[in-house]
Amino acid sequence: MQTSLKSHADLSPRQRILKIAAKLFAERGYHAVGMTELGEAVELGRGTLYHHIKSKEDVLYDISRHYISSLVEHGNHILKTEADPKLRLQLLGKHLMTTIADHQAELTVCFREIYSLTGERRNEVLMLHGEYEHIWRQVLIDGEKKGIFRPYNPIRLKGLLGMFFYTYLWMKPDGAQGPEAIADIFNEIVLASVAGV
Amino acid sequence: MQTSLKSHADLSPRQRILKIAAKLFAERGYHAVGMTELGEAVELGRGTLYHHIKSKEDVLYDISRHYISSLVEHGNHILKTEADPKLRLQLLGKHLMTTIADHQAELTVCFREIYSLTGERRNEVLMLHGEYEHIWRQVLIDGEKKGIFRPYNPIRLKGLLGMFFYTYLWMKPDGAQGPEAIADIFNEIVLASVAGV
Numbered sequence: 085m086q087t088s089l090k091s092h093a094d095l096s097p098r099q100r101i102l103k104i105a106a107k108l109f110a111e112r113g114y115h116a117v118g119m120t121e122l123g124e125a126v127e128l129g130r131g132t133l134y135h136h137i138k139s140k141e142d143v144l145y146d147i148s149r150h151y152i153s154s155l156v157e158h159g160n161h162i163l164k165t166e167a168d169p170k171l172r173l174q175l176l177g178k179h180l181m182t183t184i185a186d187h188q189a190e191l192t193v194c195f196r197e198i199y200s201l202t203g204e205r206r207n208e209v210l211m212l213h214g215e216y217e218h219i220w221r222q223v224l225i226d227g228e229k230k231g232i233f234r235p236y237n238p239i240r241l242k243g244l245l246g247m248f249f250y251t252y253l254w255m256k257p258d259g260a261q262g263p264e265a266i267a268d269i270f271n272e273i274v275l276a277s278v279a280g281v
Numbered sequence: 282m283q284t285s286l287k288s289h290a291d292l293s294p295r296q297r298i299l300k301i302a303a304k305l306f307a308e309r310g311y312h313a314v315g316m317t318e319l320g321e322a323v324e325l326g327r328g329t330l331y332h333h334i335k336s337k338e339d340v341l342y343d344i345s346r347h348y349i350s351s352l353v354e355h356g357n358h359i360l361k362t363e364a365d366p367k368l369r370l371q372l373l374g375k376h377l378m379t380t381i382a383d384h385q386a387e388l389t390v391c392f393r394e395i396y397s398l399t400g401e402r403r404n405e406v407l408m409l410h411g412e413y414e415h416i417w418r419q420v421l422i423d424g425e426k427k428g429i430f431r432p433y434n435p436i437r438l439k440g441l442l443g444m445f446f447y448t449y450l451w452m453k454p455d456g457a458q459g460p461e462a463i464a465d466i467f468n469e470i471v472l473a474s475v476a477g478v
Contacts, residue, residue: 113310239458239466246447247440254439261436269436277470
């Protein structure tokens with residue numbers, strides 16, 4: 085795993101810290117990584133590290149919020165710019181899959197470490213996850229109203245989203261199938277599962 | 282979270298250690314839990330703890346191997362006792378879902394912490410995971426040969442299994458929908474996605 089600051093010369097110090105922290109959290113788990121270890125990985129002394137970030141939870145919060153926010157934002161963009169329920173699902177699936185592929189460590193942290201956040205921060209990030217799920221829900225209910233999809237079922241949606249989310253555990257950046265090809269197959273599953281009966 | 286030994290009075294000391302370790306690993310991540318913390322949680326001194334287990338990795342190995350082995354064993358039992366491809370899938374789905382629900386902490390560890398194992402132990406557990414996937418693969422390929430299922434696709438299988446596996450992150454033991462009801466909905470998704478075209 086590449087954790088040297090030198091490979092992220094185009095990023096701000098804070099962005100570089102977040103990038104390296106995401107890799108460490110993804111690999112070893114949030115609770116296993118201490119501030120000392122993070123400081124060593126980013127090649128910064130304690131004082132300089134604390135100049136850029138307030139706490140370890142601050143880092144986790146920033147990573148989690150940023151990526152789930154951007155999924156929500158792009159999801160809302162799809163709702164605004166595409167009206168066809170089937171195309172909406174396909175666009176959502178493709179964007180989710182490429183986001184996970186492009187930022188695998190960050191999304192691993194974002195999905196797996198929600199409950200490592202505490203208090204208001206946990207509530208805020210949980211609410212963003214809820215908003216993202218709600219976008220898919222809207223598309224499925226709208227499709228049902230238009231007579232294209234079968235009646236909405238929340239467990240079915242949980243299952244379909246889980247299929248995408250779980251790829252953080254098995255997708256290889258250099259795998260034979262790229263994220264677009266994986267999304268095509270997953271989108272087939274999504275569409276088959278919600279097809280009118 | 283209940284981690285007291287007293288609540289597991291029917292188990293052997295070693296089984297109780299494994300049960301409590303699984304809960305700690307599931308909650309905080311394998312790397313974050315030290316032997317001292319495990320000793321405190323099981324209310325055993327260092328000497329007595331090491332009498333029952335060799336190392337922390339020994340515990341992780343036992344938890345991971347036990348549950349994936351039992352999934353493989355029951356999967357092979359289904360292959361032997363049921364010939365119909367659709368019924369086989371439904372039985373596999375239901376058994377997987379109830380196993381995750383009945384042993385959520387252990388399965389969380391089994392799925393999420395594979396790569397925390399090292400050397401031969403990692404290889405062995407990875408091989409068992411491969412065997413389990415292979416059982417589903419056999420069912421799908423057999424169904425394809427019988428003209429019931431569409432051509433086998435490995436990414437589709439990864440997605441469908443991921444849908445089940447990811448439930449360790451969201452399923453609530455006291456949720457409105459029990460594991461059987463969840464399995465029914467997931468099995469519908471599986472069957473819709475492999476239906477002949």
